[in-house]
Amino acid sequence: MGRPMATRLLNAGYSLICYDPNAESCATMQAAGATIASSAQEAAAAAPVALLSLPTPDVVRAVICGDAGLLGAEGAAIIVDLSTTGPQVAKEIAAVAAEQGRTLVDCPISGGAEGARNGTLALMLAGPEAAVTPLVPALEHLGNVFRVGDSAGQGQTMKVLNNLMSTAALAITSETMVLGAKSGLDPDSMIAVFNAGSGRNTATTDKFPKHVLTRAFDFGMSIALSAKDARLCLEEADRMGVPMPVGTAVRQMLMLTRDHLGPDADMTEILRVVEQWAKVEVHRKPASQEAAQ
Amino acid sequence: MGRPMATRLLNAGYSLICYDPNAESCATMQAAGATIASSAQEAAAAAPVALLSLPTPDVVRAVICGDAGLLGAEGAAIIVDLSTTGPQVAKEIAAVAAEQGRTLVDCPISGGAEGARNGTLALMLAGPEAAVTPLVPALEHLGNVFRVGDSAGQGQTMKVLNNLMSTAALAITSETMVLGAKSGLDPDSMIAVFNAGSGRNTATTDKFPKHVLTRAFDFGMSIALSAKDARLCLEEADRMGVPMPVGTAVRQMLMLTRDHLGPDADMTEILRVVEQWAKVEVHRKPASQEAAQ
Amino acid sequence: MGRPMATRLLNAGYSLICYDPNAESCATMQAAGATIASSAQEAAAAAPVALLSLPTPDVVRAVICGDAGLLGAEGAAIIVDLSTTGPQVAKEIAAVAAEQGRTLVDCPISGGAEGARNGTLALMLAGPEAAVTPLVPALEHLGNVFRVGDSAGQGQTMKVLNNLMSTAALAITSETMVLGAKSGLDPDSMIAVFNAGSGRNTATTDKFPKHVLTRAFDFGMSIALSAKDARLCLEEADRMGVPMPVGTAVRQMLMLTRDHLGPDADMTEILRVVEQWAKVEVHRKPASQEAAQ
Amino acid sequence: MGRPMATRLLNAGYSLICYDPNAESCATMQAAGATIASSAQEAAAAAPVALLSLPTPDVVRAVICGDAGLLGAEGAAIIVDLSTTGPQVAKEIAAVAAEQGRTLVDCPISGGAEGARNGTLALMLAGPEAAVTPLVPALEHLGNVFRVGDSAGQGQTMKVLNNLMSTAALAITSETMVLGAKSGLDPDSMIAVFNAGSGRNTATTDKFPKHVLTRAFDFGMSIALSAKDARLCLEEADRMGVPMPVGTAVRQMLMLTRDHLGPDADMTEILRVVEQWAKVEVHRKPASQEAAQ
Ligand SMILES: NC(=O)C1=CN([C@@H]2O[C@H](COP(=O)(O)OP(=O)(O)OC[C@H]3O[C@@H](n4cnc5c(N)ncnc54)[C@H](OP(=O)(O)O)[C@@H]3O)[C@@H](O)[C@H]2O)C=CC1
Ligand SMILES: NC(=O)C1=CN([C@@H]2O[C@H](COP(=O)(O)OP(=O)(O)OC[C@H]3O[C@@H](n4cnc5c(N)ncnc54)[C@H](OP(=O)(O)O)[C@@H]3O)[C@@H](O)[C@H]2O)C=CC1
Ligand SMILES: NC(=O)C1=CN([C@@H]2O[C@H](COP(=O)(O)OP(=O)(O)OC[C@H]3O[C@@H](n4cnc5c(N)ncnc54)[C@H](OP(=O)(O)O)[C@@H]3O)[C@@H](O)[C@H]2O)C=CC1
Structure with a gap:
């Protein structure tokens, strides 16, 4: 799901620093105009906002809170998780992030690969007003943005x-x-x-x-x-x-x-x-x- | 429900013989162009098809099978019940009617009083092909006709x-x-x-x-x-x-x-x-x- | 179930007039000391209390309320139904019996054929105090008698x-x-x-x-x-x-x-x-x- | 639950080394004839079998696997958990214990405080035959021992x-x-x-x-x-x-x-x-x- 979403953002004129463990995915994104980082942490270090679309709660936890995780980088004050992880995991990670002065924004999606390509996803966005409002214009390139609540986990719910x-x-x-x-x-x-x-x-x-x-x-x-x-x-x-x-x-x-x-x-x-x-x-x-x- | 449906049929050019125990209802229908009978049986005697819209299974049973019921009349070879009675009652009455060489057609409706007035009901029509097919043009003045099966009770189901x-x-x-x-x-x-x-x-x-x-x-x-x-x-x-x-x-x-x-x-x-x-x-x-x- | 229960009552010294459509059952009961009637109505005519153990609600209805039913006889002021028929049927029959000045007592049993033979059934007795109290000594020959309520249908419930x-x-x-x-x-x-x-x-x-x-x-x-x-x-x-x-x-x-x-x-x-x-x-x-x- | 069970074992002639964070409990057990250790780990160090009766999964985890837990001691090759923790927690702790060459035996109880005092508990014992068999005589002083399966977690199930x-x-x-x-x-x-x-x-x-x-x-x-x-x-x-x-x-x-x-x-x-x-x-x-x- 990550690749088509990133592509839409690039096409809309945003500049992205991308990372994926799969080299092929990185190559595709580079060809599409993205800068490639050598790790998720490196990508996060250089950007104000990190966007994640990862397969399972464990991977999300590792990429955010793990040894080489985003929370170890200086940048990425706002972390937007587009993965489906369930409300408890989102709340738990948001709490860890908050301890480090970072804001987790919770934005699971629905609409499938086709929706991701065509920008017709439904995005269920939850997080504090101040963090969330500036994200909306970018996210609207991905689909319909629904602001469902103001704390992390509510999007998952x-x-x-x-x-x-x-x-x-x-x-x-x-x-x-x-x-x-x-x-x-x-x-x-x-x-x-x-x-x-x-x-x-x-x-x-x-x-x-x-x-x-x-x-x-x-x-x-x-x-x-x-x-x-x-x-x-x-x-x-x-x-x-x-x-x-x-x-x-x-x-x-x-x-x-x-x-x-x-x-x-x-x-x-x-x-x-x-x-x-x-x-x-x-x-x-x-x-x-x-x-x- | 009966009055607005009958009115639509009259307006579409059908001639109706109506009966209702409520004299006021009869007066209204007469004003709208219907002939008024002095009983359900009398109404049925003079028409090839009887249409019923009655409140409960017991009333339907009485009006069709009761002492002064439709089955006692000569006419009304086809009886179309537009009431909601449940599949068992419809099957039971259909069997009694069949013994007397009559066909019960089962046609409960949905869409409310407004749908009845505007001709936007959903009609769930069930009965033998030969009995049902000729009814469709008239029923289409009442709303969308769905032929859901070929024996009585299936409309109720x-x-x-x-x-x-x-x-x-x-x-x-x-x-x-x-x-x-x-x-x-x-x-x-x-x-x-x-x-x-x-x-x-x-x-x-x-x-x-x-x-x-x-x-x-x-x-x-x-x-x-x-x-x-x-x-x-x-x-x-x-x-x-x-x-x-x-x-x-x-x-x-x-x-x-x-x-x-x-x-x-x-x-x-x-x-x-x-x-x-x-x-x-x-x-x-x-x-x-x-x-x- | 009826035969073994009747046999226990005979053995306890009660005199019974029995009827069963099955001639063999009648013969067995006669051998055990019962008088045999030629119909349920005839049996009821000559006894103050009628006891029934019948297979289905429809049979119970027929034997009590039907054309040749108990209610047509003079005797049997009290009718004890030992069959399982459900509370609604018991209430319905009790109401019909009451119109004719008769009392239906409701006494379904559990414990199977073995319990019936050994007098170890559970009997769930319901009916008005005056009708029920005199029955208890006889019923105790059949098993444990539980007085669960004072109107018919409660035993069934x-x-x-x-x-x-x-x-x-x-x-x-x-x-x-x-x-x-x-x-x-x-x-x-x-x-x-x-x-x-x-x-x-x-x-x-x-x-x-x-x-x-x-x-x-x-x-x-x-x-x-x-x-x-x-x-x-x-x-x-x-x-x-x-x-x-x-x-x-x-x-x-x-x-x-x-x-x-x-x-x-x-x-x-x-x-x-x-x-x-x-x-x-x-x-x-x-x-x-x-x-x- | 722990105190009355330990008391029964002492009365039956077993020698016990006890630990409880509550000093009063320790004093009671000492008066009853137990040796008192200054920590769970110390108690486990000196005994072949450790018996635990603790309030929640988290406490059980800490006392067994935690920094100052039983797995850090030399003794207690066999750990019998009498607490109710659920099958997943028991399996998880058993796996950790096994890595360290120790056997977790799963033995939740029912019967309440009264059962614990009177030795009338039901004990649901699960664990490998070799570990479990020698425990039975002691456990029988606590109540009825049921060997329900041969791996940890089955007692909890x-x-x-x-x-x-x-x-x-x-x-x-x-x-x-x-x-x-x-x-x-x-x-x-x-x-x-x-x-x-x-x-x-x-x-x-x-x-x-x-x-x-x-x-x-x-x-x-x-x-x-x-x-x-x-x-x-x-x-x-x-x-x-x-x-x-x-x-x-x-x-x-x-x-x-x-x-x-x-x-x-x-x-x-x-x-x-x-x-x-x-x-x-x-x-x-x-x-x-x-x-x-
Ligand atoms: N697919 C769908 O239709 C929908 C999916 N979702 C949700 O979107 C999220 C992503 O789904 P989807 O794209 O299908 O998932 P994928 O399984 O394709 O994983 C997404 C990417 O994460 C990468 N990744 C895996 N582990 C790590 C790691 N440790 N560090 C960094 N990157 C890693 C993967 O790399 P690699 O390829 O090398 O494994 C892959 O490129 C999930 O949470 C899913 O529930 C929501 C709606 C619909
Ligand atoms: N109302 C709704 O929104 C919907 C209703 N239906 C079904 O349509 C059927 C009719 O409903 P509705 O019109 O609301 O019902 P009504 O209660 O208004 O009854 C319909 C008519 O039947 C007459 N009637 C009553 N008893 C007899 C009798 N013994 N002989 C002859 N006529 C009699 C009534 O006369 P009187 O006025 O004198 O009682 C009344 O005019 C019902 O089966 C209902 O479930 C289905 C979908 C929607
Ligand atoms: N069997 C069990 O284990 C238990 C049964 N019960 C209840 O006890 C009642 C009797 O059960 P059970 O004895 O097994 O039933 P049966 O089917 O054996 O019927 C009992 C008797 O009723 C007779 N009978 C049938 N129709 C009529 C009629 N129209 N007029 C007069 N007599 C008739 C039958 O005669 P014929 O043989 O000629 O059909 C039979 O002798 C049932 O209500 C059952 O639910 C309750 C607890 C346990």
């Missing part, structure tokens, strides 16, 4: 909440589509009715027509990853003292699907678990298949 | 499934909004993020902005009614052998809200139950309130 | 509540045994720990050692029947306005097991559903199996 | 599973007692029926008669603690890939009670949450209260 909403839609739609199919309803008509009325959600407008009714189950996010995001969200709910009965049921369906079909199953395969229970499959009518072609 | 989807959206959105608010997220920003991404559903696009964040809780459907629709849906799931873990959790939230706040609470008041558990309320920031005015 | 408790124990024990087994714990040790402490229930003391860890799954009650009892209980909870989140989850596990393994599976096979999800089976260690032999 | 069983019983009993009470059933009769039949569990035999129907809610374990144990159990289920639908509902009731009544509420106050939802309280009939006195 927003992100796991959004993902829970998304998987809730997928789970309830799977259940209703299986009951409908077993009752002899036409799947395409069901989707049409939902989309025309109060049943509409992103599973009915998007995932079912494109990735589920086709039986391709190729949305592209793994069930393990969605179960993990749900876990992060429900753990936060536990800590915050917010009961989520429906969210809990959604998380359970995700875990159950992961345990039953394996971690690499597509998240849309929730449908297949309900189908197995109900001993029926949701298939388009031949006519609809033709019409859809 | 479609309707309770759609309503379960709608209340699922409301429940999960209530849970995530409360966790967000307790985490200090700005409610309007949360809704904006959901609507820009995969969290979008009809609670985020419609009910929360208009009826919940305003704290008016005035969507207009009672929690008792939505709990009843969820019950009809989950009972059908039980009969059909389709487990619905998330649907079950949704139904539970509806029942719990009904038991806790009373049957007349607005269905959007689910939020208030989660707020009470979490001891926090979801309030717009003053600035957002101004901006929204 | 007691019975479905007890069964929900029993299946809840079975479901949670299945879940913990599977997690234990997958964690490498010894199943017999687990049961021993539960039984020595606060984890003890009738699944750990009885069903698991005798019917589940043996892999025989031969407790003898079908999953369809236990799912139906849970449905009766949860429907009553819905009507009474009592949320039951854990009871709802138990019912869901029962339905899911029924839908997945078929209605005739033994109720103890809930374990097998959890095993399939978790891809592990709960097996005794060889040594424990020997020790247990 | 056993303990959180047992506690989940216990709270499941409490939750379902709360739900059924409220529905029974709202249906007019006599609470004492209900408990009697449950205890005579398949509904029996440790809430019906113990907690309800002694701590709940008295309205004292004085069982003595906080809802926060039981919610934490349930969390540990469900997190282990998530890691191990074992879906627990009923366990999940139980955990949810515990969290909800904690969030609603506060963390210090007695775990038996789950009943009060269900009562509030249902707007009814479970009270003994006056006669039963007298009879019970």
